Amino acid sequence: MRVAYVLSQNQGGLPHYAAELANAVSEHAEVAVFKPTDTTADTLFSDTVETISAFDNMTLSIPDLYGGNVDVVENVRALYSYRNIDRIREFDPDVVHDPTDFFPQVKLFTKLHGIDREFPFVVTYHEVPPPVFSPGDPFATVESALDRLIPDVDHDRLIVHSEAQQRAFGRRFGRPQTIDVIPHGAYDFFTDQPYTPQPEESATVLFFGNIFPGKGLDVLAEAITLAAESIPELTLVICGDGELSDQTRSIIDSNPDRFEVHNYFIPNDNVGEFFTRATLVALPYRPAATDGTKGHSGALSTAHAFGKPVVSTSIGDFPRLVGDAGAGRVVEPNDPDALAEAILEVLSDDELRSSMAECSSVQADRHSWESIARQHLDAYAAAIERFERRTTSSESLGASNELIAE
DSSP: OEEEEEOOOSSSSHHHHHHHHHHHHTTTSEEEEEEESSOTTTTTOOTTEEEEEEEOOOOOSHHHHHHTOOOHHHHHHHHHGGGGGGGHHHHOOSEEEEOSOOOHHHHHHHHHTTHHHHSOEEEEOSBOOOOSSOTTOHHHHHHHHHHHHSOOOOOSEEEESSHHHHHHHHHHHSOGGGEEEOOOOOOGGGGGSSOOOOOOOTTEEEEESOBSGGGOHHHHHHHHHHHTTTOTTOEEEEEOOBOOOHHHHHHHHHOGGGEEEEOSOOOGGGHHHHHHHOSEEEEOOOOOTTTTOBOOOHHHHHHHHTTOOEEEESSTTHIIIIIITTSEEEEOTTOHHHHHHHHHHHHTOHHHHHHHHHHHHHHHHHTOHHHHHHHHHHHHHHHHHHHHHHHHHHHHHHHHHHHHHO
């Protein structure tokens, strides 16, 4: 089988996901990745993956947008470069897969070039797209509106990470039988990077990932100040690119000894240093317009890979992946008191924390990329079968119309 991947983002976690998936599938198939010129995952692709720099780089990540770091001319040029998606024909794949949320520029040029008419087409959504109007999130509103202006492509398989997402997309597309639930793999590639492992610190909480309002960092910062009344040595290490809110900055400035801030994109070979130091990983995310349909989190995958206990909010699939799995504690969003209480519970009970760490590692084993790859290969086989049915049906209809015209 020949699989072509379309990687539509050059920054953040989506390139990591595409690289892990491509590497795993390349153990069983011929794989080519059509990607931007430079991505945060370029050093991660294995020798068995052919990488093709087909698109220009963009500065349209969530941190860029919220921070106002957007060069309009550069990004228009980059968006237009996705016309090069027709280079997929040179590879002549058996199936085409966009594993990175199917952004509007990919959808547009896929439709214009007829890629979905020529090849079986698969899309992975990590989160259900928001409604056209998303209060408090203008960027999601614009993206959703653009998406709806572009005619839908005929995908042969849609992949999500949770059953809640499957139900949501089933309502939207009306074809639940073509929607597969495949878990997000554990980001164990970070454990293989040439980092220097650090001793675990007794009261260090880690926040890792892009920073924007939906991540709830301000709630976590407040929770840390509350929990520090019981654990004076408590420290929150903040690692990620994005704009710190005024509230978060104010809390940090008022309690400088409680916070260690690394406000930039953490290079792949430094990630392990922060995770090995941490006693606990916190995911204080807020609910979004599509609450209940968040599939997973790269930060959670990384916490599992390093065997770290987790305290998260109850959005999306976190209750199952954290609470039900025994890997940590789950609290309601936007509640600093509950978050502080959960942090104190985990940090003050060595036996509980050890059990959670073990369960976190079990989650990583359960979501190994070898398992994820095999599930994708099954999805590709189903996509090819459906493509053959729909193209045969289309050809038959065309022939019938010709006979009628005669």
